[in-house]
Amino acid sequence: ISTTGLVHIYRAHGHDVAALSGIGISVRPGELVGLLGPSGAGKSTLLQLCGGLLTPSAGRLQVGEHNVATMTDTELDRMRSGDVGIVLQGAGRNLIPYLTPADNIRYAQQAAPDERDLPTPEAILELVGLGNHAATPLSQLTPGQVQLCAVAVGIATLPGLLLADEPTSQLDHHARDEVLAALRTINSETGMTVLLVTHDPEVAATLPRTITIRDGRIASEGRSGEEYAVV
Numbered sequence: 470i471s472t473t474g475l476v477h478i479y480r481a482h483g484h485d486v487a488a489l490s491g492i493g494i495s496v497r498p499g500e501l502v503g504l505l506g507p508s509g510a511g512k513s514t515l516l517q518l519c520g521g522l523l524t525p526s527a528g529r530l531q532v533g534e535h536n537v538a539t540m541t542d543t544e545l546d547r548m549r550s551g552d553v554g555i556v557l558q559g560a561g562r563n564l565i566p567y568l569t570p571a572d573n574i575r576y577a578q579q580a581a582p583d584e585r586d587l588p589t590p591e592a593i594l595e596l597v598g599l600g601n602h603a604a605t606p607l608s609q610l611t612p613g614q615v616q617l618c619a620v621a622v623g624i625a626t627l628p629g630l631l632l633a634d635e636p637t638s639q640l641d642h643h644a645r646d647e648v649l650a651a652l653r654t655i656n657s658e659t660g661m662t663v664l665l666v667t668h669d670p671e672v673a674a675t676l677p678r679t680i681t682i683r684d685g686r687i688a689s690e691g692r693s694g695e696e697y698a699v700v
């Protein structure tokens with residue numbers, strides 16, 4: 470991910486809300502990066518821009534080989550179903566409730582635009598630690614397992630980039646650590662770039678690098694625990 474001067478303005482009830490006021494970040498291939506900041510800072514907006522769910526109002530946004538700011542809706546659709554995985558905030562929003570974990574993954578894989586060699590649903594579930602639950606109805610999974618399943622669907626097509634919005638919020642510590650471990654395993658075993666939104670300082674402290682935004686601007690960035698202020 471590489472952005473310069475990235476601006477996003479929401480038009481709401483006849484007035485403008487500047488959610489991002491000129492963001493410049495760079496995430497290298499294979500990195501695991503945390504996106505931090507208080508509520509309303511613009512974290513979700515930045516994540517959705519990177520995933521092609523929103524179009525920037527101004528600025529440059531490069532995601533892999535894609536120049537996202539200038540892409541058509543069709544091109545964005547294709548990017549989302551193959552090259553960028555997104556786990557939105559709120560557990561299981563990318564899951565079809567009446568399908569098993571394996572069938573949810575199969576469904577996501579069918580939408581992949583190109584003929585690439587994809588791992589089996591079972592192998593994807595193994596990667597996130599749900600190897601024993603390929604056929605378990607979603608209704609019988611714990612909240613932590615549902616979130617792991619959401620992550621598994623996000624990586625079903627082995628995209629180069631996984632975007633996850635607060636994947637550990639509303640989970641107990643045990644489940645939170647399992648989801649974090651899954652993201653770490655995905656990052657280290659497949660080389661997938663992972664950008665993770667979190668407001669949990671304990672999660673942030675375990676990440677190799679974090680970027681903090683505040684009021685739509687970069688507030689600080691650096692290695693966890695030694696962030697420097699960006700003026």
Ligand code: ADP
Pocket residue numbers: 472473474475491492493494495687690697698699700
């Ligand atoms: P742009 O102006 O192109 O949007 P930034 O202002 O975010 O980009 O700066 C680009 C990079 O330079 C940042 O990712 C950051 O690593 C570094 N940088 C910016 N300001 C500072 C600063 N005050 N001190 C140290 N590094 C900085």
Ligand code: ADP
Pocket residue numbers: 479480481486487488506507508509510511512513514515
């Ligand atoms: P965060 O994820 O850091 O909590 P968001 O990106 O959700 O921040 O929001 C950034 C700002 O944009 C906030 O002021 C929020 O109220 C505003 N905002 C977010 N979504 C919309 C929307 N659909 N319409 C209008 N304003 C929005």
